[in-house]
Amino acid sequence: MTINEIRNLIDRSLFASIGYTDENGRQNIRRIFCVWHKGLGTHLISTNTSSSHVKNLLKSNNACLYFSDDASFEAVCLYGKAEVSTDRHYKELLWNDGDEKYYPNGIDDADYCVIVFTADSGRYYRYDGKADLSADEITEFDKECILENGYSKTNN
Amino acid sequence: MTINEIRNLIDRSLFASIGYTDENGRQNIRRIFCVWHKGLGTHLISTNTSSSHVKNLLKSNNACLYFSDDASFEAVCLYGKAEVSTDRHYKELLWNDGDEKYYPNGIDDADYCVIVFTADSGRYYRYDGKADLSADEITEFDKECILENGYSKTNN
Numbered sequence: 001m002t003i004n005e006i007r008n009l010i011d012r013s014l015f016a017s018i019g020y021t022d023e024n025g026r027q028n029i030r031r032i033f034c035v036w037h038k039g040l041g042t043h044l045i046s047t048n049t050s051s052s053h054v055k056n057l058l059k060s061n062n063a064c065l066y067f068s069d070d071a072s073f074e075a076v077c078l079y080g081k082a083e084v085s086t087d088r089h090y091k092e093l094l095w096n097d098g099d100e101k102y103y104p105n106g107i108d109d110a111d112y113c114v115i116v117f118t119a120d121s122g123r124y125y126r127y128d129g130k131a132d133l134s135a136d137e138i139t140e141f142d143k144e145c146i147l148e149n150g151y152s153k154t155n156n
Numbered sequence: 157m158t159i160n161e162i163r164n165l166i167d168r169s170l171f172a173s174i175g176y177t178d179e180n181g182r183q184n185i186r187r188i189f190c191v192w193h194k195g196l197g198t199h200l201i202s203t204n205t206s207s208s209h210v211k212n213l214l215k216s217n218n219a220c221l222y223f224s225d226d227a228s229f230e231a232v233c234l235y236g237k238a239e240v241s242t243d244r245h246y247k248e249l250l251w252n253d254g255d256e257k258y259y260p261n262g263i264d265d266a267d268y269c270v271i272v273f274t275a276d277s278g279r280y281y282r283y284d285g286k287a288d289l290s291a292d293e294i295t296e297f298d299k300e301c302i303l304e305n306g307y308s309k310t311n312n
Binding site (some may be wrong): 019020026028062079 | 173
């Protein structure tokens with residue numbers, strides 16, 4: 001896969017899977033909405049502060065973020081850290097009409113937070129080959145990227 | 157979700173995601189074909205012995221197996237161990253016509269193996285609630301189950 005094909009896989013995805021180890025040492029996966037990206041290295045996910053994955057990520061932010069397309073047999077696993085943010089800029093950016101259903105007190109709801117996933121490397125998989133993605137490749141590629149809703153961009 | 161609804165989610169899935177920690181301490185996810193199940197507690201996955209997830213699982217078999225349906229917002233994360241087996245009975249059972257493309261030497265190809273995932277507990281998620289699945293619930297439910305191809309059964 002070229003780096004642009006990896007980016008397209010990420011951008012056209014509505015969901016990703018986050019992998020982490022919980023406080024009992026168990027491997028864990030959660031499926032999450034993930035549409036805000038800055039290139040390959042930064043990904044934002046709105047979620048409930050009270051959820052078990054947030055509680056665990058606050059204890060250890062070592063995580064992976066996995067995008068895949070079962071139809072095209074493409075996947076990329078990004079390795080890095082998942083930090084829990086209550087930055088109002090991020091919370092405003094990711095807020096959608098109707099989110100009051102999940103967060104009754106709106107953008108400032110204490111149960112509303114944003115996971116900021118930062119990748120330091122990765123590995124991609126496709127029928128025609130697999131290879132690593134280095135920190136340098138991600139940094140170089142992301143220089144030209146802005147933070148945007150990749151799903152909206154791809155599906156418009 | 158009822159235990160039968162969880163089983164239906166697993167049976168109708170063609171793929172699952174396996175989560176583990178690699179030798180560098182990084183969280184990892186791989187998307188895998190996973191259609192052979194004995195109830196909720198035992199799942200078989202055919203794969204390449206040389207693949208990086210097999211190498212890592214041989215070092216530490218602590219893993220999770222995650223089934224999800226993005227359309228119905230259902231998911232179950234099973235916690236347990238992923239053991240690498242070369243049992244010929246399993247290898248015959250999971251062999252499909254055309255697999256020579258992946259394993260040129262057939263069923264006895266040294267690069268062909270079966271991951272046996274055994275769940276000791278789990279957690280399920282749906283729009284209407286989430287809860288734990290205990291070892292006792294899994295053991296009790298699986299008493300009535302046989303090892304079968306859930307995907308074929310559900311889609312026939």
